[in-house]
Amino acid sequence: MRIPAIGATLGLYLTIALPAMSTAETVADLLPAADIAKGEKAFKKCKACHTAEKGGKKKTGPNLYGIVGAPVAGVDGYKYSKAIVALGGTWSVEQLDAFLTKPKALVKGTKMSFAGMKKATDRANLIAFLNQNSDAPLSFDAAAAPAAAEAKEEEYEYGILFNAPGVEETYYACSACHSEMIVAQQGLTRDGWIELFEWMVEDQGMSEIEEPDLTIILDYLSEHYGEDRPNFPGKS
16 A cells, blocks of 8 residues: 655645634735824824924924824934934835834834834824824825724723723823833822922933823822822732
């Protein structure tokens, strides 16, 4: 009796047993159906260091009006790190996507402290929002954009922070640079939170949080993450 070659048998088995591998969608694939309103919401993570409107002031980081498709390190009057200048090229969709995923992975030595965005949909929404803040926005239309999925209940997006008025402003202001876990582990009076913010601005280079967000955040933190730590992680 003839015994089939092992390689041929294994190949046949793999063909039958294994499902076809699907290719993950890229941000470029997602842009035609991106949600600009959600992108504007995601930009709240960036507001601590950037503005996006035309003529907006520079903060810790440069103004981002017209950033999509613009030259890297191209904002006049802003002092960029040597690492960003060395990156060169333009802020194409692909380069923005890589940078927003994990800035320090793409540009070692960048001054940007933002940890990055894990979800491709979040990055697509943010790039779509930034693209609209431009004198010449790019077109992301596709010949056949994906049909809108049925509405789903949105998952809670503020991590472990207690759900109450002010959580959105607090989450986006704080998670731009670090995990919300660090916020939840604190237990400070209102004056203590004010002192911490002042230290972060004066010694850590954080841009000042503008009103009305500052008052909203202080109200939230002093009520839900005060000295008695009612919402300390793991506290029952």
